[in-house]
Amino acid sequence: xxxxxxxxxxxxxxVLACLLxxxxxxxxxxxxxxxxxxxxTGGIAHTALGGVGLGYLLxxxxxxxxxxxxxxxxxxxxxxxxxxGKNTDxxxxxxxxxxxxxxxxxxxxxxRYPPDLNSYLFGNILTVTSINLYIMAxxxxxxxxxxxxxxxxxxxWLFDSEFASISGMKxxxxxxxxxxxxxxxxxxxxxxxxxxxxxxxxxVPAATAALFTSKLETRMVFASIFGIFACFxxxxxxxxxxxxxxxxxxxxxxxAYLLLSAVHAAAARTKKHTVCTAA
Numbered sequence: 143x144x145x146x147x148x149x150x151x152x153x154x155x156x157v158l159a160c161l162l163x164x165x166x167x168x169x170x171x172x173x174x175x176x177x178x179x180x181x182x183t184g185g186i187a188h189t190a191l192g193g194v195g196l197g198y199l200l201x202x203x204x205x206x207x208x209x210x211x212x213x214x215x216x217x218x219x220x221x222x223x224x225x226x227g228k229n230t231d232x233x234x235x236x237x238x239x240x241x242x243x244x245x246x247x248x249x250x251x252x253x254r255y256p257p258d259l260n261s262y263l264f265g266n267i268l269t270v271t272s273i274n275l276y277i278m279a280x281x282x283x284x285x286x287x288x289x290x291x292x293x294x295x296x297x298x299w300l301f302d303s304e305f306a307s308i309s310g311m312k313x314x315x316x317x318x319x320x321x322x323x324x325x326x327x328x329x330x331x332x333x334x335x336x337x338x339x340x341x342x343x344x345x346v347p348a349a350t351a352a353l354f355t356s357k358l359e360t361r362m363v364f365a366s367i368f369g370i371f372a373c374f375x376x377x378x379x380x381x382x383x384x385x386x387x388x389x390x391x392x393x394x395x396x397x398a399y400l401l402l403s404a405v406h407a408a409a410a411r412t413k414k415h416t417v418c419t420a421a
């Protein structure tokens with residue numbers, strides 16, 4: 143595969159997409175898991191189909207349409223959750239359904255069925271274009287910069303939002319910023335895992351990292367490493383066996399989590415048994 147990597151541009155694009163996706167997995171995924179926003183993330187991801195369909199219909203880059211729809215859904219859901227907490231799940235379901243429905247309608251209005259629509263639904267890292275890479279790189283850079291420069295604020299808000307609010311921190315701004323970052327992350331991961339599987343790529347590496355450390359910055363680094371492992375392993379399997387890359391990445395990621403979780407649990411039981419015996 144090394145020779146192919148040096149020869150074929152689509153593989154070079156795939157490798158760069160893996161790196162960008164892994165960074166997002168590590169940084170935003172850990173925050174999503176910590177704040178228990180997986181349901182919202184899934185809703186935002188599915189809403190993106192409306193933007194993809196609009197992009198196909200009007201002839202512009204579908205990933206840009208996905209960015210607009212995802213951001214609108216994130217802000218709308220965040221607004222409702224702030225104003226009326228009980229209705230959050232309903233709002234997520236409505237945005238989720240509306241985005242999917244609009245996507246289906248926009249695509250139905252086309253004369254021909256988009257040939258690469260499945261790459262947005264289920265992911266195909268081998269079809270990432272130069273334009274996709276530029277957009278992914280810009281969105282990843284924005285996410286990293288925002289998290290890096292306000293890291294202490296994020297950390298305080300994550301672990302004690304009430305204290306952060308009392309301390310005068312602009313928690314509402316942080317919350318809306320997080321919603322937008324989640325939307326941007328969905329867009330970054332769209333061509334890697336697809337609309338249907340993006341939630342797994344944002345959650346599984348972060349959950350795997352949590353098995354080894356509770357320190358926020360270390361978890362982000364570990365999650366990025368696990369994301370790199372899953373993405374590159376899935377890319378290799380996809381290229382070697384001609385199977386869908388998004389599905390391969392998720393299978394590797396979940397399998398690694400289950401294996402490491404079992405090892406971690408066994409080690410904890412052994413340690414507990416040793417302590418009890420010594421006592």
